[in-house]
Amino acid sequence: MIPEVAFIGRSNIGKSSLINGLVNRNGLVKTSSKPGHTRMMNFFKMGDKLSLVDMPGYGFKSRDEWGGMILSYLQNRKNLRRIYILVDPSHGLKESDTQIMKLLDNSGLSYQVVLTKMDRLSKTKYSAAKAEIEAELVKDAICCFPLVLGVSSKTKDGLDELRAAIVKAGQL
Ligand code: GTP
Ligand code: MG
Numbered sequence: 001m002i003p004e005v006a007f008i009g010r011s012n013i014g015k016s017s018l019i020n021g022l023v024n025r026n027g028l029v030k031t032s033s034k035p036g037h038t039r040m041m042n043f044f045k046m047g048d049k050l051s052l053v054d055m056p057g058y059g060f061k062s063r064d065e066w067g068g069m070i071l072s073y074l075q076n077r078k079n080l081r082r083i084y085i086l087v088d089p090s091h092g093l094k095e096s097d098t099q100i101m102k103l104l105d106n107s108g109l110s111y112q113v114v115l116t117k118m119d120r121l122s123k124t125k126y127s128a129a130k131a132e133i134e135a136e137l138v139k140d141a142i143c144c145f146p147l148v149l150g151v152s153s154k155t156k157d158g159l160d161e162l163r164a165a166i167v168k169a170g171q172l
Helices: 015-023 065-075 095-106 123-140 159-171
Strands: 002-011 041-044 049-053 078-086 111-116
Touching: 002 015, 002 065, 015 049, 015 111, 015 123, 015 159, 041 095, 049 159, 065 095, 078 095, 078 159, 095 123, 111 123
Parallel strands: 002 049, 002 078, 078 111
Antiparallel strands: 041 049
């Protein structure tokens, strides 16, 4: 099995849109303005050496349902190299995000935070939101990769940097 990285985050945060941007194929992954669009795990190849895994959002499915299906995948998947947690900088870290991070910390699973929809904030507001999130992560998140990245699937800002990080994570 080739290495893979998974994308998780609250419903409507932009997981499916981001995967479209990363594989450079608009419309390959179905996106929607209605939360709860992605219902199953879906696998997409980025080049021929790495798979990207799109996940249903949390905060839409009940926590038990999300927890049962996704957590067992995350905990048991041998070729899973890193989990990307998507967070909207306009909203900051929500309790559902920190709960998931705790579960990942307890299982020793490596994750990295990616801020989505950067195009919606001014540079100043984005920087302030990022700094606040980073400060929270330093306090609590044990298995969190220290670098927080930012992307916009709309303008494609930050996609090259994220792609480079994913390729590196895939080689670990
Ligand atoms: P679920 O599958 O329901 O969990 O949602 P998701 O996380 O896959 O979100 P999805 O990619 O379907 O996007 C949700 C909405 O946000 C859609 O209306 C997208 O067009 C919008 N969106 C996604 N990324 C961006 C972005 O970078 N900028 C802006 N402005 N809107 C975005
Ligand atoms: Mg989706």
